[in-house]
Amino acid sequence: MQSVEQSFVAWAKMRARRLPQVKLGIGDDAAVLAASGLDTVVTADSLMDGVHFHLDQVDPKRIGHKLVGVNLSDLAAMAARPTSLFLSMCLPNSEEAEQTDLLAAEIYEGVCEAAEKYGVALAGGDTNCWNGPLVLHMTAIGEAADGQVWTRSGAKQDDLIVVTGPLGGSILGKHLDFTPRLDWVEKVHGKIDIHAAMDISDGLSVDLLRMCDASHCGAVLELDKIPFSPEAEELSRTDGKLPVEHALGDGEDFELLLAVAPEDLAPLQALVGAEQALVCGTFTSRTGLWSRQGAKIHQLTSSGYVHGR
Incomplete structure (x- = not known):
């Protein structure tokens, strides 16, 4: 639609000027990011009406907030400082162009508000219309010191399973209104040896199993x-x-899941507080996912939120 391609993009370019800037941002065919000598960390996520939100039930600005949040949560899990975002929108066609423009503007404003909150540049993207539901895609760029990113693959036998907050029930609102753990990472990175990390997007049990698979170990949840x-x-x-x-399987908590040596727990809790470094189990050499309640240990079937169902 002509109005989206011209008037909205022109407005979007002006709105983004109030955010931090990259070397060359919105307005050309691609963005230019200045080289810094650091590792570049890249993630991408998509949100779809009817799967990750219901457009007729939620303020479009909150959808923009969520889109930024899920991407920045991935960067936090890698101990990367976010620098720039790229937003692409597939907008549902409407008989009135003004409705499409308004929807685009509200989502974009939500993205800009979140980008401003976390000090990240909105460096580019794309906008299209189609005869389908609203689909949003974002690519986020971050940076980290050479060799200092956190990964899923470093958990060791006897490490503690640590999460950064309570889990479950995100469908009641947290999946839209959460804070990616960037401040938490800034306090900890370089001070505590985090053996493995990831964010909890699909549920504690299924994400923990993924970490175990990457680390070639198992885990016992208390x-x-x-x-x-x-x-x-x-x-x-x-x-x-x-x-x-619910804590094991609801998903979209966007807390961090970490592997931490037992001797590092007290220093970690001294940095972030005990309520943001909660121990709920131990990694083990015995592969698979297990649960302990009292003296009994049972194999645990992982469950989580399956997007698209």
């Missing part, structure tokens, strides 16, 4: 130590599931 949110308790009162089941 079910009575898994922190669950008030929202998980609220859901449990109506759906018959235990709060810990």
Whole structure:
């Protein structure tokens, strides 16, 4: 649509000037990022109406906030400082061009508000219309000192399983309104040896299993130590599931999942507070995912949020 391609893009370029800037940003066929001698860390995520949100039930600005948040959460999990974002939107066709422009502007404003909050440049992207649902895509660029990124593959036997906050019940609002753990990482990076890290996007049990697979080890979760949110308790009162089941499988918590040596727990908690470094199990040489309740250990079937179903 002509108005989206011209008037919206012109407005978007002006709006982005209030954010931090890259060497060459919106307005050319590609952006130019100044070389810094650091490792460049790149992630990408997509959100779709009917899968990650329901457009008729949520303020489009909150969708923009979420899109930035999920990307920055991935960079936080890698201990990378975010520098720039690239936004692409596939907007649903409307009989009135003004409605399409308004939707684009509200999402874009949400993205800009989040980018401004975290001090990140919005460096480019693309906008199209089609006869389908709203689909958003973002690529985020970060940087980290050479060889100092965190990965999923370093967990070791006897490491502690640590999470940065309570889990479960995100469907009641947290999946839209969360804070990626960038400040947490800034406090810890370079001071504590984090053996492995990832963000919890699909659920504690399935994401922990992914970390175990990458690290060639297993894990035992202490079910009575898994922190669950008030929202998980609220859901449990109506759906018959235990709060810990929500913590294990609801997904979209966007807390960090970490492997930390036992001797580093106290220094870690001194930096971030005990409520943001919660121990809920131990990594083991025995492969697979296990749960302990009291003296009994059972194999645990991983469960998580499956996008697109």
